[in-house]
Amino acid sequence: MLKISGINASYGKIQVLKNVSLEVEEGSIVTILGANGAGKTTTMKSISGLLKPNSGKIEFLGEDVTGLRPDQLLRKGVALVPEGRQILAGMTVLENLEMGAYHRKDHDIASDLNKMMERFPILKEREKQLGGTLSGGQQQMLAIARAIMSKPKLLLLDEPSMGLAPLVVADIFKIIKEINESGTTVLLVEQNARQALKVSHSGYVLETGKIVAEGKSDELLNDSRIIEAYLGRKSS
Protein backbone atom coordinates (compact mmCIF):
# COMPACT_ATOMS: atom_id res chain seq x y z
CA MET A 1 0.00 0.00 0.00
CA LEU A 2 2.78 2.38 1.01
CA LYS A 3 6.24 1.97 -0.44
CA ILE A 4 9.11 4.24 0.43
CA SER A 5 12.27 3.81 -1.58
CA GLY A 6 15.54 5.39 -0.57
CA ILE A 7 14.38 8.73 0.80
CA ASN A 8 16.84 11.28 2.10
CA ALA A 9 15.50 14.18 4.11
CA SER A 10 17.10 17.06 5.97
CA TYR A 11 16.38 20.16 8.02
CA GLY A 12 18.57 22.82 6.49
CA LYS A 13 22.07 21.36 6.26
CA ILE A 14 21.49 18.58 8.76
CA GLN A 15 20.59 15.35 7.06
CA VAL A 16 18.17 13.32 9.14
CA LEU A 17 17.05 10.46 6.94
CA LYS A 18 19.61 8.47 5.00
CA ASN A 19 18.32 6.20 2.29
CA VAL A 20 15.28 5.01 4.23
CA SER A 21 13.15 2.36 2.55
CA LEU A 22 10.13 0.69 4.03
CA GLU A 23 6.88 -0.90 3.04
CA VAL A 24 3.46 -1.07 4.63
CA GLU A 25 1.10 -3.77 3.48
CA GLU A 26 -2.58 -3.08 3.20
CA GLY A 27 -4.49 -4.09 6.32
CA SER A 28 -1.46 -4.33 8.57
CA ILE A 29 -0.06 -2.43 11.52
CA VAL A 30 3.60 -1.54 11.07
CA THR A 31 5.75 -0.07 13.82
CA ILE A 32 8.85 2.08 13.48
CA LEU A 33 11.06 1.89 16.55
CA GLY A 34 13.97 4.08 17.40
CA ALA A 35 15.56 6.29 20.00
CA ASN A 36 15.06 10.03 20.24
CA GLY A 37 16.54 11.74 17.22
CA ALA A 38 16.65 8.58 15.12
CA GLY A 39 14.42 10.16 12.48
CA LYS A 40 11.05 8.61 13.31
CA THR A 41 9.10 11.85 13.26
CA THR A 42 10.97 13.01 10.17
CA THR A 43 9.89 9.80 8.43
CA MET A 44 6.27 10.53 9.35
CA LYS A 45 6.59 14.14 8.21
CA SER A 46 7.97 12.99 4.88
CA ILE A 47 5.16 10.50 4.31
CA SER A 48 2.43 12.99 5.27
CA GLY A 49 3.85 15.79 3.11
CA LEU A 50 4.92 18.15 5.89
CA LEU A 51 8.53 17.76 4.78
CA LYS A 52 9.68 17.31 1.21
CA PRO A 53 12.40 14.66 0.92
CA ASN A 54 15.54 15.70 -0.95
CA SER A 55 15.53 12.50 -2.94
CA GLY A 56 13.83 9.14 -3.07
CA LYS A 57 10.33 8.07 -3.87
CA ILE A 58 7.12 7.61 -1.89
CA GLU A 59 4.40 5.54 -3.49
CA PHE A 60 0.88 5.18 -2.14
CA LEU A 61 -1.46 2.65 -3.74
CA GLY A 62 0.93 2.40 -6.66
CA GLU A 63 0.93 6.13 -7.31
CA ASP A 64 3.98 8.38 -6.91
CA VAL A 65 3.03 10.87 -4.19
CA THR A 66 6.50 12.27 -3.44
CA GLY A 67 6.39 15.99 -2.70
CA LEU A 68 2.62 16.35 -2.46
CA ARG A 69 1.21 18.72 0.20
CA PRO A 70 -0.45 17.31 3.35
CA ASP A 71 -3.93 18.38 2.21
CA GLN A 72 -3.43 16.62 -1.14
CA LEU A 73 -2.22 13.46 0.60
CA LEU A 74 -5.19 13.53 2.97
CA ARG A 75 -7.49 13.52 -0.04
CA LYS A 76 -5.70 10.41 -1.27
CA GLY A 77 -6.27 8.72 2.10
CA VAL A 78 -3.15 9.39 4.20
CA ALA A 79 -3.86 10.95 7.61
CA LEU A 80 -1.28 11.81 10.26
CA VAL A 81 -1.87 12.16 13.98
CA PRO A 82 1.19 14.26 14.71
CA GLU A 83 3.54 14.07 17.63
CA GLY A 84 2.12 16.01 20.57
CA ARG A 85 -1.42 15.51 19.15
CA GLN A 86 -1.80 19.10 17.91
CA ILE A 87 -5.37 19.56 19.00
CA LEU A 88 -6.87 22.86 17.91
CA ALA A 89 -6.91 24.25 21.43
CA GLY A 90 -9.11 27.26 20.64
CA MET A 91 -11.81 25.21 18.93
CA THR A 92 -14.36 22.99 20.63
CA VAL A 93 -14.12 19.21 20.70
CA LEU A 94 -16.98 19.03 18.22
CA GLU A 95 -15.31 21.56 15.91
CA ASN A 96 -12.08 19.57 16.07
CA LEU A 97 -13.97 16.48 14.93
CA GLU A 98 -15.76 18.44 12.21
CA MET A 99 -12.40 19.68 10.96
CA GLY A 100 -11.40 16.03 10.63
CA ALA A 101 -14.11 15.67 8.00
CA TYR A 102 -13.11 18.96 6.34
CA HIS A 103 -12.29 17.48 2.95
CA ARG A 104 -15.27 15.13 2.82
CA LYS A 105 -18.24 15.92 0.63
CA ASP A 106 -20.43 12.90 1.38
CA HIS A 107 -23.57 12.95 3.49
CA ASP A 108 -22.46 10.54 6.20
CA ILE A 109 -20.50 13.10 8.18
CA ALA A 110 -23.23 13.65 10.78
CA SER A 111 -23.76 9.93 11.36
CA ASP A 112 -20.00 9.37 11.53
CA LEU A 113 -19.77 12.12 14.14
CA ASN A 114 -22.41 10.34 16.17
CA LYS A 115 -20.59 7.04 15.87
CA MET A 116 -17.38 8.69 17.01
CA MET A 117 -19.14 10.18 20.02
CA GLU A 118 -20.54 6.75 20.89
CA ARG A 119 -17.12 5.17 20.59
CA PHE A 120 -15.55 7.92 22.74
CA PRO A 121 -18.20 8.91 25.29
CA ILE A 122 -15.79 11.33 26.95
CA LEU A 123 -15.71 13.38 23.74
CA LYS A 124 -19.51 13.47 23.66
CA GLU A 125 -19.51 14.64 27.25
CA ARG A 126 -17.09 17.45 26.44
CA GLU A 127 -18.18 18.29 22.90
CA LYS A 128 -18.71 21.98 23.67
CA GLN A 129 -15.48 22.35 25.63
CA LEU A 130 -12.39 23.85 24.03
CA GLY A 131 -9.89 21.24 22.84
CA GLY A 132 -7.15 22.80 24.94
CA THR A 133 -9.00 22.04 28.16
CA LEU A 134 -8.88 18.26 27.71
CA SER A 135 -6.36 16.07 29.51
CA GLY A 136 -3.47 14.51 27.59
CA GLY A 137 -5.20 11.16 27.14
CA GLN A 138 -8.45 12.79 26.05
CA GLN A 139 -6.56 14.97 23.59
CA GLN A 140 -4.92 11.88 22.12
CA MET A 141 -8.31 10.23 21.70
CA LEU A 142 -9.63 13.40 20.10
CA ALA A 143 -6.63 13.55 17.76
CA ILE A 144 -7.16 9.92 16.70
CA ALA A 145 -10.92 10.36 16.38
CA ARG A 146 -10.37 13.50 14.33
CA ALA A 147 -8.03 11.65 11.97
CA ILE A 148 -10.53 8.80 11.57
CA MET A 149 -13.22 11.35 10.66
CA SER A 150 -11.24 11.91 7.45
CA LYS A 151 -11.82 8.22 6.59
CA PRO A 152 -8.17 7.46 5.91
CA LYS A 153 -6.92 4.38 4.16
CA LEU A 154 -3.57 4.73 5.92
CA LEU A 155 -3.36 6.20 9.41
CA LEU A 156 0.01 7.48 10.57
CA LEU A 157 0.40 7.74 14.34
CA ASP A 158 3.41 9.57 15.72
CA GLU A 159 4.11 8.61 19.34
CA PRO A 160 0.47 8.21 20.39
CA SER A 161 1.41 7.04 23.89
CA MET A 162 3.83 9.85 24.66
CA GLY A 163 3.32 11.43 28.06
CA LEU A 164 0.27 9.35 28.95
CA ALA A 165 -0.43 7.33 32.08
CA PRO A 166 0.07 3.54 31.68
CA LEU A 167 -3.67 2.80 31.91
CA VAL A 168 -4.41 5.34 29.20
CA VAL A 169 -1.59 3.94 27.07
CA ALA A 170 -3.19 0.50 27.19
CA ASP A 171 -6.45 2.11 26.11
CA ILE A 172 -4.79 3.85 23.18
CA PHE A 173 -3.22 0.62 21.95
CA LYS A 174 -6.59 -1.08 22.20
CA ILE A 175 -8.08 1.68 20.06
CA ILE A 176 -5.29 1.32 17.50
CA LYS A 177 -6.05 -2.38 17.22
CA GLU A 178 -9.76 -1.69 16.74
CA ILE A 179 -9.07 0.86 14.04
CA ASN A 180 -6.96 -1.66 12.21
CA GLU A 181 -9.56 -4.39 12.56
CA SER A 182 -12.14 -2.10 11.01
CA GLY A 183 -10.01 -1.97 7.87
CA THR A 184 -7.58 0.92 8.24
CA THR A 185 -3.89 0.30 7.69
CA VAL A 186 -1.73 1.77 10.45
CA LEU A 187 1.87 2.97 10.52
CA LEU A 188 2.95 3.60 14.06
CA VAL A 189 5.97 5.34 15.52
CA GLU A 190 6.63 4.46 19.14
CA GLN A 191 9.13 4.54 21.93
CA ASN A 192 6.92 2.19 23.86
CA ALA A 193 8.50 -0.64 21.87
CA ARG A 194 7.11 -3.69 23.57
CA GLN A 195 3.46 -2.68 23.45
CA ALA A 196 3.82 -1.36 19.92
CA LEU A 197 5.33 -4.60 18.61
CA LYS A 198 2.64 -6.62 20.37
CA VAL A 199 -0.16 -4.95 18.40
CA SER A 200 1.70 -4.71 15.12
CA HIS A 201 2.42 -7.22 12.38
CA SER A 202 5.87 -6.06 11.41
CA GLY A 203 8.42 -3.47 12.40
CA TYR A 204 11.42 -1.41 11.40
CA VAL A 205 14.20 -0.08 13.61
CA LEU A 206 15.64 3.33 12.84
CA GLU A 207 19.04 4.39 14.14
CA THR A 208 20.52 7.78 13.30
CA GLY A 209 18.46 8.06 10.16
CA LYS A 210 19.03 4.55 8.80
CA ILE A 211 16.94 1.42 8.90
CA VAL A 212 19.08 -1.06 10.84
CA ALA A 213 16.61 -3.90 11.34
CA GLU A 214 13.28 -5.05 10.02
CA GLY A 215 11.08 -8.05 10.34
CA LYS A 216 7.90 -9.57 11.67
CA SER A 217 6.93 -8.21 15.05
CA ASP A 218 7.29 -11.51 16.89
CA GLU A 219 10.75 -11.97 15.39
CA LEU A 220 11.77 -8.51 16.53
CA LEU A 221 10.34 -9.17 19.99
CA ASN A 222 12.72 -12.13 20.31
CA ASP A 223 15.74 -10.56 18.62
CA SER A 224 18.47 -10.27 21.23
CA ARG A 225 19.80 -6.97 19.83
CA ILE A 226 16.35 -5.41 19.86
CA ILE A 227 15.69 -6.69 23.37
CA GLU A 228 18.99 -5.20 24.49
CA ALA A 229 18.46 -1.81 22.92
CA TYR A 230 14.72 -1.17 23.05
CA LEU A 231 12.84 -3.67 25.17
CA GLY A 232 14.96 -4.10 28.25
CA ARG A 233 15.64 -7.50 29.76
CA LYS A 234 12.29 -7.99 31.40
CA SER A 235 10.50 -10.87 29.76
CA SER A 236 6.76 -10.88 29.57
Next chain:
Amino acid sequence: MLIEQLINGLTLGSIYAIVALGFTLVFGVLGIINMAHGEIFMFGAFIGVMITSTLNAPLWVAFAGAIIITAIMGYMLERFALRPLRHKQGVSHLAPLISTIGVSILLENLSHHLFGAGNHPFRASFAEISFQIGSITVYLVQIVIFVISIVLMITLSFWLGKTKAGKALRATAENLETASLLGVDTKRTITMTVIIASAMGGIAGILVGMAFNSVTPQMGLSMGLKGLAIIILGGMGSVRGAMAGGLILGLAETFIVVYGDSGYRDAIAFLAIIIILLIRPQGLFGQKIST
Protein backbone atom coordinates in the same frame (compact mmCIF):
# COMPACT_ATOMS: atom_id res chain seq x y z
CA MET B 1 -25.47 65.57 25.53
CA LEU B 2 -24.26 62.34 27.09
CA ILE B 3 -26.34 60.20 24.79
CA GLU B 4 -25.26 62.18 21.73
CA GLN B 5 -21.65 61.66 22.68
CA LEU B 6 -22.32 58.00 23.30
CA ILE B 7 -23.70 57.74 19.76
CA ASN B 8 -20.69 59.60 18.38
CA GLY B 9 -18.35 57.30 20.27
CA LEU B 10 -20.12 54.14 19.11
CA THR B 11 -20.08 55.33 15.50
CA LEU B 12 -16.37 56.05 15.62
CA GLY B 13 -15.69 52.90 17.61
CA SER B 14 -17.53 50.66 15.18
CA ILE B 15 -15.33 51.97 12.35
CA TYR B 16 -12.23 51.37 14.44
CA ALA B 17 -13.45 47.85 15.07
CA ILE B 18 -13.75 47.14 11.34
CA VAL B 19 -10.22 48.44 10.73
CA ALA B 20 -8.87 46.41 13.63
CA LEU B 21 -10.61 43.26 12.37
CA GLY B 22 -8.59 43.52 9.19
CA PHE B 23 -5.40 43.61 11.23
CA THR B 24 -6.40 40.81 13.53
CA LEU B 25 -7.44 38.41 10.75
CA VAL B 26 -4.12 38.76 8.95
CA PHE B 27 -2.20 38.57 12.20
CA GLY B 28 -4.13 35.41 13.03
CA VAL B 29 -3.13 33.42 9.96
CA LEU B 30 0.25 34.96 9.13
CA GLY B 31 1.54 36.07 12.52
CA ILE B 32 2.54 39.46 11.15
CA ILE B 33 1.23 42.98 11.39
CA ASN B 34 0.13 44.09 7.96
CA MET B 35 1.52 47.62 7.92
CA ALA B 36 -0.05 48.21 4.50
CA HIS B 37 -3.56 47.74 5.88
CA GLY B 38 -3.95 51.44 6.72
CA GLU B 39 -3.03 52.41 3.17
CA ILE B 40 -5.42 49.89 1.66
CA PHE B 41 -8.08 51.43 3.92
CA MET B 42 -7.11 54.88 2.60
CA PHE B 43 -7.45 53.65 -0.99
CA GLY B 44 -10.93 52.40 -0.16
CA ALA B 45 -11.80 55.89 1.04
CA PHE B 46 -10.43 57.50 -2.15
CA ILE B 47 -12.29 55.08 -4.37
CA GLY B 48 -15.42 56.07 -2.45
CA VAL B 49 -14.67 59.75 -3.09
CA MET B 50 -14.06 59.11 -6.78
CA ILE B 51 -17.24 57.13 -7.27
CA THR B 52 -19.57 59.38 -5.29
CA SER B 53 -18.11 62.81 -6.11
CA THR B 54 -16.45 62.46 -9.50
CA LEU B 55 -18.81 59.94 -11.03
CA ASN B 56 -21.82 61.04 -9.02
CA ALA B 57 -22.82 57.44 -8.50
CA PRO B 58 -24.84 56.27 -5.50
CA LEU B 59 -23.24 55.12 -2.27
CA TRP B 60 -23.76 51.40 -2.80
CA VAL B 61 -21.71 51.60 -6.02
CA ALA B 62 -18.96 53.24 -3.97
CA PHE B 63 -19.04 50.35 -1.52
CA ALA B 64 -19.01 47.79 -4.31
CA GLY B 65 -16.14 49.57 -6.06
CA ALA B 66 -14.09 49.93 -2.89
CA ILE B 67 -14.62 46.28 -1.95
CA ILE B 68 -13.54 45.06 -5.39
CA ILE B 69 -10.47 47.28 -5.68
CA THR B 70 -9.22 46.72 -2.13
CA ALA B 71 -9.83 42.97 -2.46
CA ILE B 72 -7.63 42.98 -5.56
CA MET B 73 -5.02 45.01 -3.66
CA GLY B 74 -5.14 42.41 -0.89
CA TYR B 75 -4.56 39.64 -3.40
CA MET B 76 -1.59 41.49 -4.93
CA LEU B 77 -0.16 42.16 -1.47
CA GLU B 78 -0.29 38.47 -0.60
CA ARG B 79 0.86 37.26 -4.00
CA PHE B 80 3.79 39.58 -4.55
CA ALA B 81 4.83 40.95 -1.14
CA LEU B 82 4.11 38.12 1.29
CA ARG B 83 4.02 34.73 -0.42
CA PRO B 84 7.49 34.94 -2.01
CA LEU B 85 8.95 35.34 1.48
CA ARG B 86 7.17 32.36 3.03
CA HIS B 87 8.92 29.08 3.80
CA LYS B 88 12.14 30.32 2.25
CA GLN B 89 15.33 29.34 3.93
CA GLY B 90 17.34 32.21 5.32
CA VAL B 91 14.45 34.70 5.22
CA SER B 92 14.10 36.52 8.53
CA HIS B 93 10.72 36.31 10.21
CA LEU B 94 10.69 40.11 10.12
CA ALA B 95 10.93 40.15 6.32
CA PRO B 96 7.17 40.06 5.64
CA LEU B 97 6.64 42.90 8.12
CA ILE B 98 9.25 45.02 6.34
CA SER B 99 7.70 44.02 3.06
CA THR B 100 4.30 45.37 4.12
CA ILE B 101 5.95 48.61 5.26
CA GLY B 102 7.38 48.87 1.76
CA VAL B 103 3.94 48.36 0.25
CA SER B 104 2.46 51.00 2.57
CA ILE B 105 5.03 53.58 1.44
CA LEU B 106 4.39 52.66 -2.17
CA LEU B 107 0.63 53.04 -1.77
CA GLU B 108 0.84 56.34 0.09
CA ASN B 109 3.02 57.84 -2.61
CA LEU B 110 0.84 56.36 -5.29
CA SER B 111 -2.19 58.06 -3.77
CA HIS B 112 -0.33 61.41 -3.68
CA HIS B 113 0.35 60.91 -7.33
CA LEU B 114 -3.17 59.80 -8.26
CA PHE B 115 -5.32 61.94 -6.03
CA GLY B 116 -3.05 64.83 -4.97
CA ALA B 117 -1.93 65.66 -1.47
CA GLY B 118 -4.93 67.73 -0.53
CA ASN B 119 -8.03 67.07 1.44
CA HIS B 120 -10.94 65.53 -0.49
CA PRO B 121 -14.45 66.05 0.81
CA PHE B 122 -16.66 63.01 0.90
CA ARG B 123 -20.21 63.87 -0.03
CA ALA B 124 -22.85 61.47 1.08
CA SER B 125 -26.16 62.56 -0.40
CA PHE B 126 -27.79 62.26 3.01
CA ALA B 127 -25.05 63.94 5.02
CA GLU B 128 -27.32 66.68 6.32
CA ILE B 129 -30.29 64.51 7.25
CA SER B 130 -30.74 64.26 10.98
CA PHE B 131 -33.38 63.24 13.45
CA GLN B 132 -34.43 65.08 16.54
CA ILE B 133 -35.43 62.84 19.42
CA GLY B 134 -36.17 65.11 22.37
CA SER B 135 -33.04 67.13 22.82
CA ILE B 136 -30.86 64.58 21.01
CA THR B 137 -29.74 65.00 17.41
CA VAL B 138 -28.82 61.87 15.50
CA TYR B 139 -27.49 62.04 11.96
CA LEU B 140 -28.60 59.46 9.43
CA VAL B 141 -24.94 59.04 8.44
CA GLN B 142 -24.16 57.84 11.94
CA ILE B 143 -26.95 55.30 11.84
CA VAL B 144 -25.82 54.05 8.43
CA ILE B 145 -22.21 53.70 9.62
CA PHE B 146 -23.20 51.93 12.80
CA VAL B 147 -25.61 49.55 11.08
CA ILE B 148 -23.13 48.65 8.34
CA SER B 149 -20.38 48.03 10.90
CA ILE B 150 -22.56 45.89 13.13
CA VAL B 151 -23.89 43.86 10.21
CA LEU B 152 -20.32 43.33 9.03
CA MET B 153 -19.21 42.21 12.48
CA ILE B 154 -22.12 39.83 12.93
CA THR B 155 -21.60 38.38 9.45
CA LEU B 156 -17.90 37.86 10.11
CA SER B 157 -18.54 36.22 13.49
CA PHE B 158 -21.13 33.92 11.98
CA TRP B 159 -18.85 33.06 9.07
CA LEU B 160 -15.91 32.29 11.35
CA GLY B 161 -18.01 30.33 13.80
CA LYS B 162 -20.36 28.35 11.63
CA THR B 163 -19.11 27.90 8.08
CA LYS B 164 -16.57 25.43 6.84
CA ALA B 165 -14.35 28.10 5.29
CA GLY B 166 -14.48 30.13 8.49
CA LYS B 167 -13.50 27.15 10.59
CA ALA B 168 -10.67 26.40 8.18
CA LEU B 169 -9.47 29.96 8.69
CA ARG B 170 -9.54 29.57 12.48
CA ALA B 171 -7.72 26.24 12.25
CA THR B 172 -5.09 27.80 9.99
CA ALA B 173 -4.72 30.71 12.40
CA GLU B 174 -4.23 28.40 15.30
CA ASN B 175 -1.81 25.97 13.68
CA LEU B 176 -0.91 26.06 10.01
CA GLU B 177 0.63 22.57 10.01
CA THR B 178 -2.33 20.95 11.73
CA ALA B 179 -4.76 22.67 9.40
CA SER B 180 -2.91 21.34 6.39
CA LEU B 181 -2.90 17.84 7.89
CA LEU B 182 -6.68 18.12 8.21
CA GLY B 183 -6.96 18.83 4.50
CA VAL B 184 -7.06 22.62 4.50
CA ASP B 185 -5.32 24.19 1.53
CA THR B 186 -3.54 26.72 3.73
CA LYS B 187 -2.14 28.74 0.85
CA ARG B 188 -5.65 29.38 -0.40
CA THR B 189 -6.91 30.11 3.10
CA ILE B 190 -4.16 32.67 3.68
CA THR B 191 -4.85 34.37 0.35
CA MET B 192 -8.57 34.46 1.10
CA THR B 193 -7.92 35.93 4.54
CA VAL B 194 -5.75 38.76 3.22
CA ILE B 195 -8.39 39.49 0.57
CA ILE B 196 -11.25 39.59 3.11
CA ALA B 197 -9.22 41.72 5.55
CA SER B 198 -8.34 44.18 2.79
CA ALA B 199 -11.93 44.43 1.58
CA MET B 200 -13.00 45.18 5.16
CA GLY B 201 -10.36 47.90 5.18
CA GLY B 202 -11.90 49.30 2.00
CA ILE B 203 -15.35 49.37 3.57
CA ALA B 204 -13.94 51.07 6.66
CA GLY B 205 -12.32 53.67 4.38
CA ILE B 206 -15.69 54.71 3.01
CA LEU B 207 -17.23 54.73 6.49
CA VAL B 208 -14.49 57.07 7.73
CA GLY B 209 -14.95 59.27 4.67
CA MET B 210 -18.66 59.50 5.49
CA ALA B 211 -18.05 60.15 9.18
CA PHE B 212 -15.44 62.90 8.81
CA ASN B 213 -16.29 64.17 5.33
CA SER B 214 -12.58 64.22 4.61
CA VAL B 215 -10.14 61.92 2.84
CA THR B 216 -6.37 62.44 2.62
CA PRO B 217 -3.40 60.27 1.63
CA GLN B 218 -2.10 60.53 5.21
CA MET B 219 -5.18 59.05 6.83
CA GLY B 220 -3.86 55.53 6.34
CA LEU B 221 -0.94 55.93 8.68
CA SER B 222 -2.85 57.31 11.66
CA MET B 223 -5.67 54.80 11.23
CA GLY B 224 -3.13 52.02 10.83
CA LEU B 225 -1.46 52.92 14.10
CA LYS B 226 -4.81 53.05 15.87
CA GLY B 227 -5.79 49.68 14.44
CA LEU B 228 -2.53 48.33 15.78
CA ALA B 229 -3.23 49.85 19.19
CA ILE B 230 -6.68 48.26 19.21
CA ILE B 231 -5.48 44.75 18.51
CA ILE B 232 -2.83 45.05 21.20
CA LEU B 233 -5.59 46.26 23.52
CA GLY B 234 -8.02 43.53 22.50
CA GLY B 235 -5.52 40.71 22.08
CA MET B 236 -3.51 39.96 18.95
CA GLY B 237 -5.45 37.71 16.59
CA SER B 238 -8.64 37.90 18.66
CA VAL B 239 -11.79 38.77 16.73
CA ARG B 240 -13.82 39.64 19.79
CA GLY B 241 -10.89 41.68 21.08
CA ALA B 242 -10.77 43.74 17.90
CA MET B 243 -14.49 44.49 18.14
CA ALA B 244 -14.45 45.36 21.82
CA GLY B 245 -11.16 47.25 21.56
CA GLY B 246 -12.47 49.33 18.66
CA LEU B 247 -15.61 50.34 20.53
CA ILE B 248 -13.64 51.10 23.69
CA LEU B 249 -11.20 53.33 21.82
CA GLY B 250 -13.98 55.11 19.93
CA LEU B 251 -15.85 55.88 23.14
CA ALA B 252 -12.68 56.89 25.00
CA GLU B 253 -11.61 59.31 22.28
CA THR B 254 -15.04 60.88 22.08
CA PHE B 255 -15.33 61.41 25.80
CA ILE B 256 -11.82 62.81 26.19
CA VAL B 257 -12.74 65.47 23.63
CA VAL B 258 -15.94 66.34 25.47
CA TYR B 259 -14.85 66.15 29.07
CA GLY B 260 -11.12 66.64 28.76
CA ASP B 261 -8.81 68.19 26.26
CA SER B 262 -9.21 67.49 22.54
CA GLY B 263 -5.43 67.72 22.17
CA TYR B 264 -5.10 64.38 23.93
CA ARG B 265 -7.50 62.60 21.63
CA ASP B 266 -4.93 60.71 19.60
CA ALA B 267 -2.85 59.95 22.68
CA ILE B 268 -5.61 57.82 24.22
CA ALA B 269 -4.92 54.84 21.96
CA PHE B 270 -1.27 54.74 22.89
CA LEU B 271 -1.88 55.36 26.56
CA ALA B 272 -4.22 52.38 26.41
CA ILE B 273 -1.44 50.23 24.92
CA ILE B 274 0.97 51.17 27.70
CA ILE B 275 -1.56 50.40 30.41
CA ILE B 276 -2.73 47.15 28.88
CA LEU B 277 0.82 45.92 28.31
CA LEU B 278 1.59 46.57 31.95
CA ILE B 279 -1.53 44.94 33.37
CA ARG B 280 -2.54 42.31 30.85
CA PRO B 281 0.09 41.80 28.15
CA GLN B 282 -1.98 39.25 26.23
CA GLY B 283 -4.73 41.85 25.71
CA LEU B 284 -8.32 41.93 26.95
CA PHE B 285 -9.40 38.85 25.00
CA GLY B 286 -6.04 37.28 24.35
CA GLN B 287 -5.80 33.80 25.71
CA LYS B 288 -2.83 32.07 27.12
CA ILE B 289 -3.52 28.51 26.14
CA SER B 290 -1.16 25.88 27.37
CA THR B 291 -0.90 22.76 25.31
